[in-house]
Amino acid sequence: xxxxxxxxxxxxxxxxxxxxxxxxxxxxxxxxxxxxxxxxxxxxxxxxxxxxxxxxxxxxxxxxxxxxxxxxxxxxxxxxxxxxxxxxxxxxxxxxxxxxxxxxxxxxxxxxxxxxxxxxxxxxxxxxxxxxxxxxxxxxxxxxxxxxxxxxxxxxxxxxxxxxxxxxxxxxxxxxxxxxxxxxxxxx
Numbered sequence: 001x002x003x004x005x006x007x008x009x010x011x012x013x014x015x016x017x018x019x020x021x022x023x024x025x026x027x028x029x030x031x032x033x034x035x036x037x038x039x040x041x042x043x044x045x046x047x048x049x050x051x052x053x054x055x056x057x058x059x060x061x062x063x064x065x066x067x068x069x070x071x072x073x074x075x076x077x078x079x080x081x082x083x084x085x086x087x088x089x090x091x092x093x094x095x096x097x098x099x100x101x102x103x104x105x106x107x108x109x110x111x112x113x114x115x116x117x118x119x120x121x122x123x124x125x126x127x128x129x130x131x132x133x134x135x136x137x138x139x140x141x142x143x144x145x146x147x148x149x150x151x152x153x154x155x156x157x158x159x160x161x162x163x164x165x166x167x168x169x170x171x172x173x174x175x176x177x178x179x180x181x182x183x184x185x186x187x188x
Contacts, residue, residue, distance in 0.1 A: 128155055
């Protein structure tokens with residue numbers, strides 16, 4: 001049976017572990033950051049939030065994070081570029097959704113814009129077409145309007161603009177042989 005945490009007394013808490021001497025806030029901050037960065041890249045804000053939650057003083061946090069930026073362990077620009085590449089290719093997310101995710105992770109707006117420059121509108125539209133092609137098969141047999149709503153809704157949830165989503169859906173349905181001239185949306 002597992003021992004209760006926090007009640008280990010002088011024996012070190014858990015079996016097989018020895019007590020370590022108390023760490024300074026700087027040592028604690030470095031250890032926390034390294035542990036988090038080992039799992040996956042993180043933004044400066046993500047690490048700052050983690051340090052704050054663990055009670056590390058702000059000045060210590062700032063000092064440690066600045067040093068990690070200097071040596072390249074924290075690089076929000078590289079993080080944003082890799083995030084855009086990975087999430088666009090892997091999940092099919094559009095610029096708008098990617099920008100929101102990066103802002104949530106604390107990436108500065110200028111770095112977000114630079115990372116999104118990797119995607120051009122042709123590339124984004126090609127990804128939307130591929131997503132619709134994959135989903136199109138699962139909508140066969142449904143009413144036309146329901147197919148349109150499902151396909152356009154899927155693209156909207158991934159951050160694609162309405163105009164592009166409807167254009168891609170219309171072309172996919174036309175290529176499949178379905179009459180898509182009247183999708184019921186003005187202006188498209």
